[in-house]
Amino acid sequence: MAAGKYAALQANIQLIKDKKSTKDLFMAYSLLYKDFKETDTVDYGEGDDSTTQYLRHHRAEVLEMARIFLLTEVLEADAPFFRDKVANIIQVADTSELATFLRFLPLLPEKDHFKFTAVEALRTNISILFDAIALENPYPAAHFNDQQWNQMYLKAAFMQRDLSLIMDVDGRANKDLARIISDYAHERWAASRSIDPMFWRPVAPFLEGVLLEDMARLLDSEDVVERRAGALSCHHANTPSAKALLQGHEALVAAIEEEKLTWNTLKQ
Numbered sequence: 001m002a003a004g005k006y007a008a009l010q011a012n013i014q015l016i017k018d019k020k021s022t023k024d025l026f027m028a029y030s031l032l033y034k035d036f037k038e039t040d041t042v043d044y045g046e047g048d049d050s051t052t053q054y055l056r057h058h059r060a061e062v063l064e065m066a067r068i069f070l071l072t073e074v075l076e077a078d079a080p081f082f083r084d085k086v087a088n089i090i091q092v093a094d095t096s097e098l099a100t101f102l103r104f105l106p107l108l109p110e111k112d113h114f115k116f117t118a119v120e121a122l123r124t125n126i127s128i129l130f131d132a133i134a135l136e137n138p139y140p141a142a143h144f145n146d147q148q149w150n151q152m153y154l155k156a157a158f159m160q161r162d163l164s165l166i167m168d169v170d171g172r173a174n175k176d177l178a179r180i181i182s183d184y185a186h187e188r189w190a191a192s193r194s195i196d197p198m199f200w201r202p203v204a205p206f207l208e209g210v211l212l213e214d215m216a217r218l219l220d221s222e223d224v225v226e227r228r229a230g231a232l233s234c235h236h237a238n239t240p241s242a243k244a245l246l247q248g249h250e251a252l253v254a255a256i257e258e259e260k261l262t263w264n265t266l267k268q
Contacts, residue, residue, distance in 0.1 A: 032066045063100075125159070178205075231249055232261065
C-alpha cells in the first residue's frame with residue numbers, strides 16, 4: 001500500500017475503534033475500492049512471517065490486503081462488538097469481496113465465528129467462490145467436521161477442480177469419505193465417464209471389500225496415471241490384501257519406495 005493511503009486507512013480505523021461506530025465501519029469498508037485499486041503495485045515487504053508468506057503465495061492485491069487489514073484491526077480491537085458487524089458486511093458482500101474474505105479467512109481473528117460463511121460457500125457453483133475456500137486454503141482442514149469436509153471434497157471432484165490444491169487431504173481421510181469416493185467412481189464408470197485419479201488419495205487407510213476391487217481395476221487400467229493412483233493407495237494401505245494387488249507392478253512399487261512417485265508427482 002502507498003504510505004499516504006495506508007496512513008489514512010490507519011487513522012480511519014482508529015476512529016472506528018474509538019467510536020465503536022457500525023456506520024463508520026460499513027462506510028469505510030465499502031469505500032476501500034476508491035483508494036486501493038486492484039491494479040495498484042503490490043509490495044509485500046521483506047518479511048518472512050506466515051502472514052506475509054500467505055499473502056505472497058496467493059498474490060494478494062492491494063485492495064484485498066486493505067479489506068483484510070481493516071477487518072483484522074477491528075476484530076483484534078474488540079471482537080465481541082465487531083464480529084457480528086463483520087459478519088453482516090460479508091453477508092451483503094459482492095462476489096469479489098466474498099472471495100477475498102474466504103481466501104484470507106485463515107488470517108483473521110475469530111475464525112471460528114465465520115465458519116457458517118465458509119460452509120455456505122460449499123453450496124455455490126461459482127468457481128471463484130468455491131476455489132477461495134476449498135483450494136490452497138488451510139481453513140477447511142482445521143475447522144470443518146467430517147461431513148463438511150467430505151461435502152467439499154466431493155464437490156471439488158464434481159466441479160472438476162484441481163484436487164492436488166486441497167490442503168491436508170491425508171490428515172482428513174475418513175471411512176465415510178472412502179465409501180463416498182467409491183460410490184461416486186462407480187456412478188462415473190457406469191456412465192462411461194472418467195474421474196481424476198487424484199480423487200483416490202484419501203482411501204488408503206480403508207482398503208477392504210469394494211475398495212480393494214476398485215484398486216484392482218485401477219491397477220489394470222490402460223491409463224498410466226490411474227495405475228499410479230492404485231499403486232500409491234495400495235502401498236500406503238500397508239495391509240496384506242492391498243500389498244497382494246501390487247504383485248506384477250514392481251516398477252511402480254520401486255518408484256514409490258524411492259519417492260519418485262508420490263501423490264504430488266502423480267501426473268508428472
